[in-house]
Amino acid sequence: MVAPAVPEITEEVIHEAIDARTESLIALRELGPPDLVHLLKQPLRNPTKQIGVYHHVTGVDASSSASLAAYVNTLTYKEFGQGATAKTVEGTYCCYNAFSRVDMRVHAPFPGSVESYCIDERGEKRKATDELWLETYLCSVLRAYSYADDGSGDTIKKIMGVRRFNPVTSTETEHRFLSSAEQLFFRGWQLGSDAVVQVPNAVSNHLTTGILKYFHTTGRYASGINLFEKLRSQNVEVASLLAKVLFMGNEEVEGVRVLHEALKEHPMDYVMLDTQAEFLLKKAEIAATPEQKEERLRMALGCADRSTIAAPSEFGTWARLAQVYVAMEDWENALTILNSCPMFTYQDKDAPIMPEPKDVLLPTLPETRLDEIDSEPESRYLEQVDPNLLNLRASAYRGTFKQAYGILTEMTAKIGWDQLLKIRSNVFVMEDEYRSEKQETVQQAYPAKRNASTDALRGTPDPATNGDASDGEGEEDAEKDNDTLKEADSASMAPTLVANGKAADLERPSSAMDPEEVKKDGENGDIDEHFSRLNNKRLCERWLDSLFMVLYEDLRVYTIWRTQMAQYRAQSMQYKKSAEEWEILGSLAERLQHIDEAVEAYRACLSLRFSPKALTGILRVFEKNKNTRETIAATIRLVTWQYRWYSEFSPELLHTVRMLIEDEGAVKVRSIVQATSLPQNVLDLTHHYAALCATFRSSGTDG
Structure with a gap:
């Protein structure tokens, strides 16, 4: 599998990117920004001159200074192909350790020996220890999952020129990831938590969110059950995480038993109560009879109400209670409870704050060439958008x-x-x-x-x-x-x-x-x-x-x-909007839960130009309706667009491919992909996702 192209952002002043990163360390509050890779280049025609270029990256193995130096080394080899105009004289790799709040750095001169050290929040240099590397590795994997794109392109567009790699590509790397997670599990609260969690604790933090996302993406539920069984013996609160993985793996009876036993010991554990309420809500949605639905909602109400007493300052408990009342069609109580939700100011993910670059190079690999995708940026530039649509808060x-x-x-x-x-x-x-x-x-x-x-x-x-x-x-x-x-x-x-x-x-x-x-x-x-x-x-x-x-x-x-659409149709006239306007209208309809109208708008957008956001919106409906061929066609294009913008890894798209294989079998999925009338280099990108599922022995794969 060919690696994504390497974007290059040229500095106005040499090393200013590294200096800017050092200055920003004290302000970091989450998992930290993507890794920074800085290269010092020397033009072949002017050996006395030096140029500083950089890009960002996630998912690179950060378990040691050697693995980071190896990544920098791969970049230097790219310089000596056809048309090379400069050689790399040194490289610096920066990777943030959110546990100890230090920036791990590897400096690799060519030729020369590799130096590793770390920089603390005050900008002072410290020694890099094995313990710090363990923490850094785990943070790196969590960032790769947390900062990955969902297919829509929203995350990719936030930070320019980020290469995104899959941090766990085999059962061996999975073992390393879960082993480090086990060692550092009870320090996970130090990493902070999602924006909807007020106070991080042992089971609600960025570490547990990342671990659960990994199991959801890969379907490696047996590994998750094994991990949380061991951790539960040290702290009964982990039962809520164990139950969630059991529910993911359709072992519902065992999941209910685990929660029941744990709540006997900790009857006011709000995460366990909320997990029960969430499970009962989902079971109520698929209840066979109204009586069965009513009984499940009644039980969900008891759990959700109790969880608000256990954690009155947490948003999630109140939101769950409001959802239960909505499901019960008790509208007044739903509105009353919604009004009681504690609201928190949103804390966005840490992003790099860089000085204005001198130049930006965003190359395209031949492997990602697809006409409909390549024309997207030019088409977008010419579009007009109604201000009323832009101002929807x-x-x-x-x-x-x-x-x-x-x-x-x-x-x-x-x-x-x-x-x-x-x-x-x-x-x-x-x-x-x-x-x-x-x-x-x-x-x-x-x-x-x-x-x-x-x-x-x-x-x-x-x-x-x-x-x-x-x-x-x-x-x-x-x-x-x-x-x-x-x-x-x-x-x-x-x-x-x-x-x-x-x-x-x-x-x-x-x-x-x-x-x-x-x-x-x-x-x-x-x-x-x-x-x-x-x-x-x-x-x-x-x-x-x-x-x-x-x-x-x-x-x-x-x-x-x-109203306007209906009028135009009555008069057999075409209702015209720009692609950007159709994309916004699709998002609006989806927000208001008018799914058919959202798909209609997204299709109109895609008829004018490629839009990853519109295609992702339609993909969700294809998946829900089990439209296999349409799901595959959309996935191929989204995988290609992601790769075009330097991302070889999207957990959501990997999950989509895994579920397709689980439902239809790997042979059928590969056959449908191969039968698509698109260039082979584009199809290979999706075959790569299917190969990952085979590596993890997902349900439906051969052997």
């Missing part, structure tokens, strides 16, 4: 806000926007009714004064356990929405929207009462005890009020699009 949501928005859109898809607004006004104190009640109370001029937050609005969740949206995206969105609501009477935001002369009815959400203002009124003594109608209502958190406005924006644009 929901597309930028990440972490807790994205998950909460997903629950809200699920409710909307099931009961409709109008019904959701009615439930909202039943559950929360709305601004107009609060003002009206306040005015009546002031006019009656009762002498008794009480605090609204503890009396007149009984049952409002305590702010300390109800999230703090005082910073980050929740606060910003709330401020934007306040401005939007003030202008709500303008024609553009009127309750009845007009698209091409035809009305599209969509009620604009009225504003919920700002909790801060209610508190101020209570402190000032402006609220009386006679707020009878509001006694059983809650204050809506500002972030949730903001989500309603963002959802309204999504629905407004979606409604106009569908």
Whole structure:
């Protein structure tokens, strides 16, 4: 298998990339940025001059200085082929160790001996020990999985010129990975956790997330069960991870038994309770009878409710409880619980902060040549995009806000926007009714004064356990929405929207009462005890009020699009949009859980130019519907696009190939791939993924 091409970013000042990396070490909070490879080159025609070039990489074996030096060595050999204009005189490889918060570095002059050392957060040089290399290796594998692209290209486009390799390509490298994970397992909390986890612990952190993703991708469940069985003997909390792998491997009875036994010892372990609730929710979805579904949801409700008591400050427990209420169609409780979710400001993955480069070279290998893919960048450059589509804020949501928005859109898809607004006004104190009640109370001029937050609005969740949206995206969105609501009477935001002369009815959400203002009124003594109608209502958190406005924006644009489409079809006219606009509309429809409309938009996008995002959106539907040939055709193109941009490894695409082989058998999958009318060099890239499945002896492979 040929390695991806090597991108080259040329420095303005020699070594400034390494200096910039050193300066950024103190600010790193996650697993660290991709590895940095810096080369010092000497033009053949001008030996006195030196040029600094670099690129980033993930998935290279970082178990020792020798393995990193070997990678640098492979780059120097590329220089002496046909057309070589410079030779490499030295190379430096930088790989971040997130356990000890040091940057491991290997300096390899040519010729000369290799030097390895590490740089701490203060920029001071320290000795590289075996323990540090063990930590660095594990961090490297976790980064390769965490920072890999899902096929859509979103991750690839974030950082320019990153080579991505598969860190575990055989049962031997798997053994090394799991052995290092076992040794460092109970220090995993030091690495931090996903954005939806407030406090990392032994079983919720970047290490456990990476291990579970590995087993999900490769299907090596027996290795996972073996690992977590050993670790459970040291800490019973690991039972939740063991159960998850058992569920992945369809050993559900054993998984339930493991959780049952562990919860006897730790009845308030929130991760185990949440794992039970998640399992019961999935079983309820496939229940044979309504009675069976109701029973499973009732059990899921008990587990989810108990997990919020065990971990009241964790978003995941409250979100799971809200999902259970949605499945039970208890809409008022679902909205109430959603309002109780603690929200966290999204912490993105560490990315390299580099100075402006002097030059950028992004070469293409002949093996990745495919006309429809090669034409993508040029086509995109010429496209026009409607500003209304670019300004949809929901597309930028990440972490807790994205998950909460997903629950809200699920409710909307099931009961409709109008019904959701009615439930909202039943559950929360709305601004107009609060003002009206306040005015009546002031006019009656009762002498008794009480605090609204503890009396007149009984049952409002305590702010300390109800999230703090005082910073980050929740606060910003709330401020934007306040401005939007003030202008709500303008024609553009009127309750009845007009698209091409035809009305599209969509009620604009009225504003919920700002909790801060209610508190101020209570402190000032402006609220009386006679707020009878509001006694059983809650204050809506500002972030949730903001989500309603963002959802309204999504629905407004979606409604106009569908109305216009219907009008054009009625008149037998073609509805024209640019590829970028179709891609955004597909994403919008997918966000609102209108899958058929999303596929329609994505197909329209692909008819104009290649789009990995659109093709990934369609691939998800192909997989769900078991459309084997369409799934394979989409996978081949996505694998090729990934490889074109220096990524030979995508866990999601590897998982797709593995599931195809599991369902259809390796021989049939290989035959369908080979029968595709695409160049052989392109087909070989997908055959490489299938070969990995054979190496791991996945279900459906030969032998």
